[in-house]
Amino acid sequence: MDWVIEARGLTKTYKMGEIEVEALRDVSFQIERGEILAIMGPSGSGKSTLMNTLGCLDRPTSGDYLLDSEAVSNMNDDQLASIRNRKVGFVFQSFNLLPRMTAIGNVELPLRYAGLTEDRRERAIQALEAVGLKDRMTHRPYELSGGQQQRVAIARAIVPNPSIIMADEPTGNLDSKVGKDIMSLLLNLNRERGTTLIIVTHDPVIAEQTQRIIRLRDGYLESNSQEKKVKAKQ
Amino acid sequence: MTFTQSLLEALESLSGNKLRSGLTVLGIVIGVAAVIAMLAVGRGAEESITGSISSIGTNLLFVFSGDAGGPPGRNGGSGNNDRPLTLADAKAIADPFAAPSVQSVAPALQGNGTVTFAGENSSTTIQGVTPEYASVRNLEVAEGEFLNEEQLLGRMSVVVLGPETADNLFGRHEGVVGETIRIEGQPFRVIGVLVAKGGGAFGSEDNSVYIPFTTAQARLTRRGARDEVDIIFVQAASAENVLQASEEIANILRQRHRTPIGDDDFTIFTQQDFLSTFETITGVLTIFLGGIAGISLLVGGIGIMNIMLVSVTERTREIGLRKALGARKRDILLQFLTESSLLSLIGGVIGVIFGWLIGLIVGQIAAASDTNFTPVVGADAILLSTSFSALIGLFFGIYPASRAANLEPVEALRYE
Ligand SMILES: Nc1ncnc2c1ncn2[C@@H]1O[C@H](COP(=O)(O)OP(=O)(O)OP(=O)(O)O)[C@@H](O)[C@H]1O
Ligand SMILES: [Mg+2]
Numbered sequence: 001m002d003w004v005i006e007a008r009g010l011t012k013t014y015k016m017g018e019i020e021v022e023a024l025r026d027v028s029f030q031i032e033r034g035e036i037l038a039i040m041g042p043s044g045s046g047k048s049t050l051m052n053t054l055g056c057l058d059r060p061t062s063g064d065y066l067l068d069s070e071a072v073s074n075m076n077d078d079q080l081a082s083i084r085n086r087k088v089g090f091v092f093q094s095f096n097l098l099p100r101m102t103a104i105g106n107v108e109l110p111l112r113y114a115g116l117t118e119d120r121r122e123r124a125i126q127a128l129e130a131v132g133l134k135d136r137m138t139h140r141p142y143e144l145s146g147g148q149q150q151r152v153a154i155a156r157a158i159v160p161n162p163s164i165i166m167a168d169e170p171t172g173n174l175d176s177k178v179g180k181d182i183m184s185l186l187l188n189l190n191r192e193r194g195t196t197l198i199i200v201t202h203d204p205v206i207a208e209q210t211q212r213i214i215r216l217r218d219g220y221l222e223s224n225s226q227e228k229k230v231k232a233k234q
Numbered sequence: 235m236t237f238t239q240s241l242l243e244a245l246e247s248l249s250g251n252k253l254r255s256g257l258t259v260l261g262i263v264i265g266v267a268a269v270i271a272m273l274a275v276g277r278g279a280e281e282s283i284t285g286s287i288s289s290i291g292t293n294l295l296f297v298f299s300g301d302a303g304g305p306p307g308r309n310g311g312s313g314n315n316d317r318p319l320t321l322a323d324a325k326a327i328a329d330p331f332a333a334p335s336v337q338s339v340a341p342a343l344q345g346n347g348t349v350t351f352a353g354e355n356s357s358t359t360i361q362g363v364t365p366e367y368a369s370v371r372n373l374e375v376a377e378g379e380f381l382n383e384e385q386l387l388g389r390m391s392v393v394v395l396g397p398e399t400a401d402n403l404f405g406r407h408e409g410v411v412g413e414t415i416r417i418e419g420q421p422f423r424v425i426g427v428l429v430a431k432g433g434g435a436f437g438s439e440d441n442s443v444y445i446p447f448t449t450a451q452a453r454l455t456r457r458g459a460r461d462e463v464d465i466i467f468v469q470a471a472s473a474e475n476v477l478q479a480s481e482e483i484a485n486i487l488r489q490r491h492r493t494p495i496g497d498d499d500f501t502i503f504t505q506q507d508f509l510s511t512f513e514t515i516t517g518v519l520t521i522f523l524g525g526i527a528g529i530s531l532l533v534g535g536i537g538i539m540n541i542m543l544v545s546v547t548e549r550t551r552e553i554g555l556r557k558a559l560g561a562r563k564r565d566i567l568l569q570f571l572t573e574s575s576l577l578s579l580i581g582g583v584i585g586v587i588f589g590w591l592i593g594l595i596v597g598q599i600a601a602a603s604d605t606n607f608t609p610v611v612g613a614d615a616i617l618l619s620t621s622f623s624a625l626i627g628l629f630f631g632i633y634p635a636s637r638a639a640n641l642e643p644v645e646a647l648r649y650e
Contacts (some may be wrong), residue, residue: 085560
């Protein structure tokens with residue numbers, strides 16, 4: 001099988017003085033390349049923690065994690081930065097665009113950290129075109145609607161051609177109609193580019209559109225509904 | 235990230251908050267302006283004083299009676315046991331065998347007096363000099379001639395005017411040769427007018443009249459019989475010979491005055507002595523003003539550090555986002571260091587402009603009050619102070635920048 005993610009026995013423990021919070025407990029699963037996956041669970045169950053670990057923003061306290069067959073658990077900070085830059089695209093609930101920069105400036109940012117200078121602009125324009133915002137290139141975030149801002153964020157996520165896009169409640173700050181548009185945009189990108197898509201969500205309607213749902217409860221992997229994938233593929 | 239990109243981003247971020255950036259760099263601006271103005275005025279003063287010192291003559295030594303440097307011993311306490319300098323002393327110094335390093339010698343009698351012409355009065359310095367005086371003191375004649383041997387031997391009533399004195403008496407300093415003026419009531423024929431030298435550190439030499447030494451002796455002082463002179467100007471053969479000449483003169487005078495060594499009754503001053511005295515004074519001033527400038531630069535630097543720390547806190551989420559997008563520690567470090575050094579570099583440049591303006595204004599004031607003095611802003615001062623201010627920004631940016639670089643990405647992204 002061509003696994004893009006292999007997690008084995010991931011745990012994450014936060015120490016707050018005397019108290020220890022176990023945000024992840026022995027979580028193991030794999031994700032196939034090109035898959036669309038939802039992570040669900042009640043608030044505080046460890047969804048964001050899992051996502052940050054998978055996205056190499058944080059290291060697990062213990063366990064093994066392979067991303068594109070690379071062992072991430074033992075990497076140093078700079079190596080993790082490089083992995084994030086090349087292989088992971090993040091989409092956040094609150095968009096997280098830099099307010100001083102234009103849309104295209106925001107989209108170019110990952111390419112800058114990749115050290116790219118030559119076709120940076122062209123690639124950023126292509127990415128904005130892919131999310132349907134080519135005509136808003138020189139607008140700043142405050143000149144864009146919420147849905148448009150999230151599109152710019154998605155363009156920023158896809159511009160380095162990552163293996164995975166990780167979206168933490170991407171529609172959480174949007175009304176349902178605009179949320180639907182964003183979801184279909186993400187699904188489209190998956191279809192056209194084959195990018196693996198992991199979405200953290202509370203919304204069962206959104207989860208319905210994915211091929212598989214991973215449910216967390218108190219840091220445990222509660223269910224991993226493989227059978228749903230089969231259904232979706234039909 | 236390349237350096238130009240960081241620079242552009244830093245510029246963008248600083249201009250996004252112009253008022254804050256402006257207030258932050260105020261300390262640097264003041265510090266650098268102080269440095270530049272101080273250097274400009276100091277160097278201007280130095281040039282004007284060095285200029286006036288060299289305009290009084292080249293390789294010059296001054297010999298006068300009385301011990302300026304010695305201990306206030308038996309001699310000093312009892313008052314005027316000092317033997318005065320005489321014409322014979324001057325002749326002995328001029329002896330090429332006893333003093334081979336001496337080129338020429340010009341004894342002089344000096345006094346203040348009133349000169350009059352057609353009802354115009356002017357008080358001036360009256361100098362009784364020999365023909366050598368012109369070359370020893372670098373005097374140039376604008377019209378007519380300087381005093382000659384014949385006039386000296388004949389005790390003639392002729393006078394060479396300083397240009398300022400000529401202006402005071404005639405309202406002009408041209409076409410006055412041949413006129414007769416009165417010095418202390420006695421008539422003198424004008425035979426020449428000197429070229430203006432400008433006011434120096436030693437009072438204006440332009441307001442002087444020069445008459446033959448013998449005439450001064452006979453008619454204007456009551457010391458004629460004793461052959462006394464007030465001062466002997468000596469020109470050494472070359473700059474290297476000045477110290478040697480000083481030794482030779484001292485030996486001659488000690489022999490002639492029969493003074494024991496260390497108990498001289500005369501003083502020899504060289505141009506170099508004037509320069510060193512002046513350099514000591516400017517040195518102290520420079521340290522003092524430099525200290526003030528240094529303190530304000532330090533305070534400016536701390537202000538920059540303070541604002542950078544605030545800025546790092548404000549932009550925690552931004553830092554987290556940049557890290558999520560692949561920024562490494564050194565990228566973040568570079569970003570904030572660039573901002574802080576650019577900030578203080580801009581402050582430095584503004585400071586240079588202000589300091590230069592202050593120097594300019596000081597120059598205007600000096601010009602308005604007829605002082606011969608131009609502040610000089612050197613390229614080295616500009617380069618030094620701008621690069622130094624950039625360094626201050628760099629130094630005081632290190633702590634905030636490393637705080638930013640070491641933020642955990644997840645923590646930073648969660649920050650509200
Ligand atoms: N930095 C931290 N320090 C201490 N505890 C933390 C930290 N981050 C998360 N936790 C704890 O870990 C647990 C899981 O948090 P996480 O953010 O992953 O939940 P979540 O499933 O994303 O919840 P939500 O749906 O509300 O976003 C929670 O109990 C939380 O309090
Ligand atoms: Mg969450």
